[in-house]
Amino acid sequence: MPQIAYLGPPGTFTEQASRALTTGFDAELVAYDAVPQALAAVRAGDVVAAGVPVENSVEGSVPVTLDSLVSGDPLVAVAETIIPITFDVLVRQGTTAAEVGTVASHPHAIAQVRGWLAENLPGARAEPAASTAAAAAAVDAGEFDAAISAPIVVEHYPSLERLATGVADVRDAITRFLLVRRPGPPPEPTGADRTSVAAVIAHEVGSLTDVLAELSLRGINLTRIESRPIRDRIGEYRFYLDFDGHVADARIGDALAALRRRCSEVRFLGSYPKADHSPSAVRPSASEQAFRASEQWLAEIRAGRLA
Numbered sequence: 001m002p003q004i005a006y007l008g009p010p011g012t013f014t015e016q017a018s019r020a021l022t023t024g025f026d027a028e029l030v031a032y033d034a035v036p037q038a039l040a041a042v043r044a045g046d047v048v049a050a051g052v053p054v055e056n057s058v059e060g061s062v063p064v065t066l067d068s069l070v071s072g073d074p075l076v077a078v079a080e081t082i083i084p085i086t087f088d089v090l091v092r093q094g095t096t097a098a099e100v101g102t103v104a105s106h107p108h109a110i111a112q113v114r115g116w117l118a119e120n121l122p123g124a125r126a127e128p129a130a131s132t133a134a135a136a137a138a139v140d141a142g143e144f145d146a147a148i149s150a151p152i153v154v155e156h157y158p159s160l161e162r163l164a165t166g167v168a169d170v171r172d173a174i175t176r177f178l179l180v181r182r183p184g185p186p187p188e189p190t191g192a193d194r195t196s197v198a199a200v201i202a203h204e205v206g207s208l209t210d211v212l213a214e215l216s217l218r219g220i221n222l223t224r225i226e227s228r229p230i231r232d233r234i235g236e237y238r239f240y241l242d243f244d245g246h247v248a249d250a251r252i253g254d255a256l257a258a259l260r261r262r263c264s265e266v267r268f269l270g271s272y273p274k275a276d277h278s279p280s281a282v283r284p285s286a287s288e289q290a291f292r293a294s295e296q297w298l299a300e301i302r303a304g305r306l307a
C-alpha cells in the first residue's frame, strides 16, 4: 500500500487534510515530526507523497513549507484541499482555567486564537510546538498545561478533556493543504486547475511588473503572490505565484516559457485541480482555440504560404 507522509503525530489538521487528499485510493498515512522531514521522505523515495499545509486564511503562508518545497530535489503538487479550522483547548482532566500557566500549539494555531487567549487565559504563556497534536501530546506528558488542538485530537488522548471548544478569533478560517510528490506527468487538466511556481526575480527596475505582465497579457488570473528571502543575498526574492490554469493549457505554457526567459530561476511546483472546482475564466483571445489558430497562422507565414 502506498505510504503518504504528513505532519504528525496523529490528530493534526494535516492528517485530516491528508486523508481528504488521498480519498479514493488505498494509502497508509505515516506521521513525521516536521514538514521538512515529511518532504525529505518523499525526496528519498521512502514514501510516495506528503500532505503539507501551505497557507491559512488568517495567518498567511506556512513559511517552512514554502522554503522546503524549493530547497532540495524538485517536488510537485498534484492535489489541494481546504479544511475549515476551529480549535479545542485541551487540558489534563480536572485542570481549571485558573491553573493554566502555559498553553502550547503550532505557531499558526496560537496566532489564530490570540484574542481568545487574552480574554480567557490572560495569565497563560503561549509556547510553540511542532504541531497542534504534538502540543496535545506534550500536555498529556505534563510538559504544558493546555494545548490548542484540532477537535479530533482528544480521541487520541483519553486523559485530556476540553476546556473550550470552537475557539477561533476569526470565524470561517480555512487552511489550504497540498499533496506533493516527486515530479511525474501532472494530473489531467480539468478546466478548474491551479498552477504553482516559484521564481527568483531580478533586483532591477520593473522586473516584478514585467513578470506579472506576462501573466496578465495572457489573461491569467493570479490567485496568490508571496515573496520569501532567497537567504544568501539581500534585495533578491523568490516569488511564489499561484494562478488559474494548467501547464497543459496553451496560455499557461506560453507564460511559463516567458517567465523562464525573464527569471534567473523558475521552479514548477505543479498543476492540480482546485479544491473549490471553480472553472478558470479564459478570455477569448487566450483560449486554446485562439492560441492554436495564431500558431497555425504564424506557421503559414513562415512557410511562405501566407502574407
Ligand SMILES: O=C(O)C(=O)Cc1ccccc1
Binding pocket: 007, 011, 012, 013, 014, 015, 053, 056, 085, 106, 108, 109, 130, 131, 132, 133, 150, 175
Ligand atoms: O499542527 C497542525 O495540526 C497542523 O496541521 C498545522 C496547522 C496548524 C494550524 C492550523 C492549520 C494547520
